[in-house]
Amino acid sequence: MKILVISSYPSLENPSAGVFVYNLIQQFCKLGHEVTVISPKNILSTRSKKVESYGVENCTVYRPLFFSASNKQIGSFNTYRIAELSQIKAVRRTVKKHNLEFDFVYSHFITNGFIALNALKGYNKPFFVAIGESSLTLIAKQFPKDYFSQNIKQMRGFVAVSSKLKNQLIDYGIPENKIFMKPNAVDLTKFYQRDKVEMRKKYKLPMDLKLVAFVGRFLPHKGPLRVLEAIQNSDNVGALFIGKGPQEPMGSSVVFRESVPSYQIPELLSAADVFVLPTQREGSCNAIAEAIACGLPIVSSNIPEVMDQCNPSFSILVDPLNVKAIESAIEAILGDEEKREAMSNNALEHSKNFEIGERAFSILNFIQGKFEK
Known part of the structure; x- marks a missing residue:
């Protein structure tokens, strides 16, 4: 099939954007489908230093420019609508300019779904x-x-990553048979446990410290500064902060802080001893799934979304706003080598249940089942 994808997507300037989408879409290609990605790029975005590659690319990717006026509520108007209209025009322009052919449109996140729908509904294809x-x-x-309700009801089908989101769709009037619930998964050929010493040498990381890994946007609800505060009382602990954002962690405990291409993330995770993400909200967290696949014990949040992904055999889940609880959980894992090794083995075993190739096949099977309806 010919698949048109509308989503955020990695680039040489921003290799971590939409990595989970990239991994899934590459699997679509491996299953023999022809995939085109349109990933609109904000004309006002700050240029970052380019990387050599964000990974092997099997799709055709277009990055048309659009204008954003941020996301601010002014009376009854949200300025996001300016960006939405600009992206609708960018998608429509790209499809027309390159005479793109497609059998259906697959978007990641509902806002991109609305952009795709309003840009391309004249093509009479399923969304x-x-x-x-x-x-x-x-x-x-x-x-x-x-x-919102008018647009959401025009979609042919939905892939929800959690039962919570599936129930929210039903609350908006979406029939249950139009929803496929499938948690996020990992490419186990890329995300697996490497040799810790080799990875520390490769990235010039200290050999004499226990290392905590954080992966995600540096935003308050993700909690990078809470992670930093939780380790500051420990002399023998350093932190890897993989990502970027406004809440930038700094200080002597930070041994690595950078946004990297997706293929480097499992290498950096393998250099660490524990993964910590005190997030306040998630859909289905890709960073946690990837850390589990790399054999890391998990310290995260006692919220339903994370509890769906983790069990006590390899994780300690705490109040994400309680820095002392985060600190105690980290100490419990780092201070007990036997416990840490057992949790690592349990994480590796658990990851076998969440393989991205099977997820990609299942999603496309669901879509094909809805194609003629």
């Missing part, structure tokens, strides 16, 4: 959207009252 947000209710607030 499918992956729902991975932490809450559809929060997303709906940035749109006019009836706009």
Whole structure:
């Protein structure tokens, strides 16, 4: 099939953007499908230093420019609508300019689904959207009252990463048979446990410290500064912060802080001793799934989304806002080598249940089942 994907997507300037989408879409290609990706690029985005590669690319990728006015509520109007309209034009322009052919449209996140729908509904093709947000209710607030419900009902089908999101879709009037619930998964040929010493040498990381890894946007709800605060009382602990964002962690405990291409993430995870993410909300967390696949014990949040991914055999889940609890959980793992080794082995065993190739096949099977309806 010919698949058109509308989503955020990695680039040489921003290799970590939409990595989970990239990994899934590459699997679509491996299954023999022809995939084109349109990933609109904000014309006002700050240029970052380019990397050599964000990974092997099997798709055709277009990055048309659009204008954004941020996401601010002014009375009954949200400025996100300016960016939305600009992206609708960018997608429509790209499809027309390159005479793109496609059998269906697959978008990741509901906002991209709406962009695709309003840009391309004249082509009379089915639209499918992956729902991975932490809450559809929060997303709906940035749109006019009836706009969200009207657009969401025009989708042919949905892929929800959690039962919570599936139930929210049902609350918006989506029939259950139009929803495929499938948690996020990992490419186990890329995310696996490497030799710790070799990875530390490769990235020039200290050999004499226990290392905590954080992967994600540096945002308050993700908690990078809470991780930093939780380790500051320990002389023998350093932290890897893989990502970027406004809440930038700094200090002597930070031994690595950088946004990297997706293929480097499992190498850096393998250099660490424990993964810590005190997040306040998630859809289905790719960073946690990837850390589990690399054999890392997990310290994260006692919220339903994370509890769906983790069990006590390899994780300690705490109040994400309680820095002392985060600190105690880290100490419990780093201070007991036998416990840490057992948790690592349990994580590796658990990861076998979440393989991305099977997920890609299942999603496309669901879509094909809805194709003629």
